Amino acid sequence: MNEPAAVSATAAAAPAGVAAPLLEIDGLNVRLIVRGALRPVLREVSLTIRPGEALGLVGESGSGKSMTARAIDRLLPRGAEVEGSIRYDGHDVAALSGTGLRRYRNQVAMIFQDPRAHVNPVRRIGDFMTEALRTNLGVPAAEANRRALEMLGQVGIGGGARRLRQHPHELSGGMLQRVTIAAALLTEPRLLLADEPTTALDVTTQAEVMAILDDLRREFGLAMLFITHDLELAAAICDRTAVMYAGQIVEVRSSALLHDDPLHPYTAALAAARPDISRTTARLLAITGRPLSAFEAPSAECAFAPRCGHARDACRAALPELVELDGGLSRCVRVREIRGRLGTPDD
């Protein structure tokens, strides 16, 4: 497949000389009907995920991170207008239908923030876990049960036979999220879309679920798109992290560098706004205003400019392109000037 220029720019943010992308999003624009009008929710989103790679997708509410995952899994609301391309393993995802689409969804599994909202409360855990195996892949019930039991063991749930007969309300939130992870892994996906899977959990449970997710991902060679509002959480288990603001990708960076050497003022501001567990600051460096969604943000200039302490006339002249710098990408025209000075109130 010939790679358009924009995609090679995205690919440059990853280590060179690795396998072809498993997932390749190029120039994705999505518009949805909101209160009677067609409004943009994603703007020019380009991302790649390689086999076995974990990519973090970080942003505040309305930034478009969940919409990106929904677009990938073809779960956008009715009436959505989609431009740009999503390719999985070289195939155009938009062209899939019927069996092809079902097979794709087995390969690209999704887990959500609130497991209770995504598990039928009146069906047993065993039914829920083995449904895709039995109905989509034609695996006999006994075999499907055996695999479900084994997978429950993998996510650290003992006494699996009894668990399979239980109903969701008999399990704690953390236990149920581990069940949904196990269920997602049963169809042997190659890509896991994890949409804030630990946000509703207690912090000690979160650590446990994250450890399990990280282990299994490595063991199965699974690629992952990990969506969260927590920069540190993404950095902890993702190779690279993409930061979204107002429906756009504003930065893509190796997770190890994102915190200490951010390239976009928004990334830096997000990290600086968070209180620090190891010290009290006289005043948090709050970002003025509130996060904007794609349709509220200015479209012909930098979307973050209205809240950015580093904004200048150049930022308001045009929508910045993603600029490559030092193995990362930043949608900031001043990236070279202000690098290393970010995270301070302004310059």
Added chain:
Amino acid sequence: MTEINGGPVLEAVGLRKEFGDLIAVDDVSLRVQPARSVAIVGESGSGKTTIARMIVGLERPTGGTISACGHDRSRPARSLRDRRRRGHEVQIVFQDPYTSLDPRQTGEAAIDEVLRLHHGWPDQRRRERTAELIDLVGLDERQSRSLPRMLSGGQRQRVAIARALAAEPRILILDESVAALDVSIQAQVLNLLADIRDETGVSYVLISHDLAVVRQLTDEVVVLHRGRVVERGPTSQVLDDPQDDYTRRLRASVPRPGWKPVHAVPARPQQEAGSQ
């Protein structure tokens, strides 16, 4: 309002709450000095919200005593006057600004209602005070005249804070009040809460699972686990050098730069079967 020289503005002693067979809160004591902030930290089921509800008067303790500004509030209020006095002593801001405001009431009207109820002031004075409170929490006039559904989460939480402050409480219970907010908005509200404390001398009881927020806003912390206090002390000391195993585990679970999630070490020495 009663001023107690040097004494705590809020004191709970030996609090206990049972729900049927479940002991949700077991022998918890708490002291809050004027203009100081105490955090109650714990995970779901630790009893922290039950304690908040008992302090406000939404839940009656099975045992123990609570007093605010020198008045007992362990038992239900016996008169309207008593209830109003309690409203001057303690107010609460809940986690979810989407459900804690009346959807048909503007921020301005919500604040005005509290002023009328608690102070019985004439129109002009109420209008002035409403404008002051709106200004204090950083909302503009248009926002104060909007219905909650027209406001963002952070703006609604500001309305909820202004409404709670309208009663001029000595103690404000913040029950996960910044937990649902976006990071950039959370920082604004935390700064605002610090300013309000400096200006009004109100005391905070912060109920939270977020140790970074606790570090930023409070002087002292009480760590709860399964209804019991497992550790307490100055916030900086407890977070920098936790003594209890559970506090340590809580501290170690917080993502931070360079953090890696690790499987929880089983509480008992023997390895649990099924864990990897």
